[in-house]
Amino acid sequence: MTDVGALCHADMHAHFLLYGHYLRQGYSGAGRRWAPWGPLGNRLFLEHALAGQVHCVTFTVYVPAGRWFGVGAALRQIDTLDRVAAETGGRLTLARTGAQVRAIAASGRVAGVLAIEGGHALERDPSDLERLAARGVRMATLAHFVSSSLADVAACAYRPHGGLSHAGRDVVRRMGRLGMFPDVAHLSDAAIEQATVEAEGPVVSSHTGMRDLRDLPRNLGDAQARRIAATGGMIGILWFPPYLSDGFLGRDATIQTFLDHCCHAASVVGPGHVGIGTDMDALTWPPAGLRDHRDYPRVADGLRQRGFSAAEVDGILGRNYLRLLGDGGVASGP
Ligand SMILES: [Zn+2]
Numbered sequence: 001m002t003d004v005g006a007l008c009h010a011d012m013h014a015h016f017l018l019y020g021h022y023l024r025q026g027y028s029g030a031g032r033r034w035a036p037w038g039p040l041g042n043r044l045f046l047e048h049a050l051a052g053q054v055h056c057v058t059f060t061v062y063v064p065a066g067r068w069f070g071v072g073a074a075l076r077q078i079d080t081l082d083r084v085a086a087e088t089g090g091r092l093t094l095a096r097t098g099a100q101v102r103a104i105a106a107s108g109r110v111a112g113v114l115a116i117e118g119g120h121a122l123e124r125d126p127s128d129l130e131r132l133a134a135r136g137v138r139m140a141t142l143a144h145f146v147s148s149s150l151a152d153v154a155a156c157a158y159r160p161h162g163g164l165s166h167a168g169r170d171v172v173r174r175m176g177r178l179g180m181f182p183d184v185a186h187l188s189d190a191a192i193e194q195a196t197v198e199a200e201g202p203v204v205s206s207h208t209g210m211r212d213l214r215d216l217p218r219n220l221g222d223a224q225a226r227r228i229a230a231t232g233g234m235i236g237i238l239w240f241p242p243y244l245s246d247g248f249l250g251r252d253a254t255i256q257t258f259l260d261h262c263c264h265a266a267s268v269v270g271p272g273h274v275g276i277g278t279d280m281d282a283l284t285w286p287p288a289g290l291r292d293h294r295d296y297p298r299v300a301d302g303l304r305q306r307g308f309s310a311a312e313v314d315g316i317l318g319r320n321y322l323r324l325l326g327d328g329g330v331a332s333g334p
Helices: 016-022 046-049 071-087 098-107 128-136 166-177 189-198 222-230 256-268 293-305 310-325
Strands: 008-016 054-062 092-094 108-115 139-141 181-183 203-208 235-236 274-276
Touching: 008 203, 008 235, 008 274, 008 293, 008 310, 016 054, 016 071, 046 054, 046 108, 046 293, 054 071, 054 098, 054 139, 054 293, 054 310, 071 092, 071 108, 071 128, 092 274, 098 108, 098 310, 108 181, 128 139, 128 166, 139 203, 166 181, 166 189, 181 203, 203 222, 222 235, 222 256, 235 256, 235 310, 256 274, 256 293, 256 310, 274 310, 293 310
Parallel strands: 008 054, 054 108, 092 108, 108 139, 139 181, 203 235, 235 274
Antiparallel strands: none
């Protein structure tokens, strides 16, 4: 098979399902409708991905905190994505491995990879993890804006576990055995450190800024970044301006600010452990100079101008993530 890795850009974290599931919209532009927060989101389209050669999009299944949610909410969103993919006539196809992504990309289509955000889907019964893995979910966060019964978060002062709870450590270990990656985005520093100790495979921070450039607890510190890289994992740099720049609402953030974070991450962990996790359509907006997936080639140009080799640029734009996803659905090493 032709190696299309150089042409297969990837997004490690995107929120189409907030529209697709909760507003019942399609992924192809023809099927999209009005959204109440349109100016802030509604940027994920199949056509945009294809235009930017983003042949791998990670569709995040978001499960908020609350007793009414749980693994059922996650499974229903996955059902929606199956329906949406069918509506594209196969131009969007779900994939579990890097090899599957490459095959889908080689035929000019978009591969969807499943991830969970929130961790609340796993709170009731950690064995639900097996049900999610069976549906093809490759990574999951353990909490979001508020600490869950599994893990403490960065953004909230209520941190009852001092990192991960006993159940949280168990979930992290189980993920490795199931070929899933613990996603430590949103977690506290202590929880990140403990996850890298407990994990039996690579750990990922799918969408983050770098704290050294934008001092937020939610952003990744260099020490935590090195721990993640040491597991063979990856850091996805996001597009959300307030996490990239300290100007009011990040309004001064541009594509150059985003590239600053990419460069810093690469300087700390090496370009082989860096990727892009846009966080698009999570009530967010991109930095100036980036519209949506159509502008991945501008990111590639920017990285080349900053001295990265062609292979390093290919890696950050997608090849690193495909390597992480592996060829057999099991965790790949460093
Ligand atoms: Zn997030």
